[in-house]
Amino acid sequence: MFNSKKYIFLIVSILMLFSSCNLKNRFYDDINENILKIHFINVGQGDSTLLQFNNKNLLIDSGPLNSFENTIKYLKKLKVKQLDYVIATHPHEDHIGAMSEIIKTFEVKKFYAPKVTSNTDYFYNMIKELKKSNIKINIAKDQIKLPFDAKIKCVFLSPNSSNYTNLNNYSAVLKITYGRCNFLFTGDAESLVEQEILDKRYNISCQVLKLGHHGSSTSTCDQFLEKTSPNVAIASCGKNNIFNHPNKKTLQKLAEKGVKLYRTDIDGTIVLVCNGSNIKKSN
Ligand SMILES: [Zn+2]
Numbered sequence: 001m002f003n004s005k006k007y008i009f010l011i012v013s014i015l016m017l018f019s020s021c022n023l024k025n026r027f028y029d030d031i032n033e034n035i036l037k038i039h040f041i042n043v044g045q046g047d048s049t050l051l052q053f054n055n056k057n058l059l060i061d062s063g064p065l066n067s068f069e070n071t072i073k074y075l076k077k078l079k080v081k082q083l084d085y086v087i088a089t090h091p092h093e094d095h096i097g098a099m100s101e102i103i104k105t106f107e108v109k110k111f112y113a114p115k116v117t118s119n120t121d122y123f124y125n126m127i128k129e130l131k132k133s134n135i136k137i138n139i140a141k142d143q144i145k146l147p148f149d150a151k152i153k154c155v156f157l158s159p160n161s162s163n164y165t166n167l168n169n170y171s172a173v174l175k176i177t178y179g180r181c182n183f184l185f186t187g188d189a190e191s192l193v194e195q196e197i198l199d200k201r202y203n204i205s206c207q208v209l210k211l212g213h214h215g216s217s218t219s220t221c222d223q224f225l226e227k228t229s230p231n232v233a234i235a236s237c238g239k240n241n242i243f244n245h246p247n248k249k250t251l252q253k254l255a256e257k258g259v260k261l262y263r264t265d266i267d268g269t270i271v272l273v274c275n276g277s278n279i280k281k282s283n
Pocket of ligand 1: 216
């Protein structure tokens, strides 16, 4: 009697072990598991970047209003229903113009923005939609951590001050670390902010740098490029834009350093995938 009980117990244990193995295999078969995907969405002249990790979505900027339909279409194609985190880097139209439409369309869980206002319709529309949806603004500033995922470190490196004269310099600068891989998202932060970040002696070395201010000459100063020393740089800009972004001098500096450049005006939407050890362009 004792022995037969023991056998049954043994068989049940083996069956349980098999079923848990199957479950485990299915778990690891899912190629998206623990893969960080970064979509630099082609929004014309502007910025909008989606980060996805283990079914969570983080959107940095919405792009301008004139591209909102395409941006929303792109997010819907990815089956995005909810944006767990949204960052409005600074209140310029090319970064927050489509934000009210984004908030209307997707469920936004947590919203971050620097403590600065703008006397414009698109800024008021964004605030109106946030209020309607009862979403409060978390202040983005130096050293604030964004709890995206336990496996990924997200920390703001800027703004460092509350009285910049140029709105670009209020840009929320975000550093993301996944395993051995580092990414820097700089909004439109200009050299003044880059110098502030350098002065703080943060470790800003990264594989991927989203160039500040669409690759304008006002950003990516020599020392900042030296310290970040990226393998890949991204310029988010519109085709034949009137600002001549990215700037020729910036392109030259990147070429001299052997940095691979991708541009949304030439490459369209750029998708990078990262497993914590390597980064690949997936499209
Ligand atoms: Zn901009």
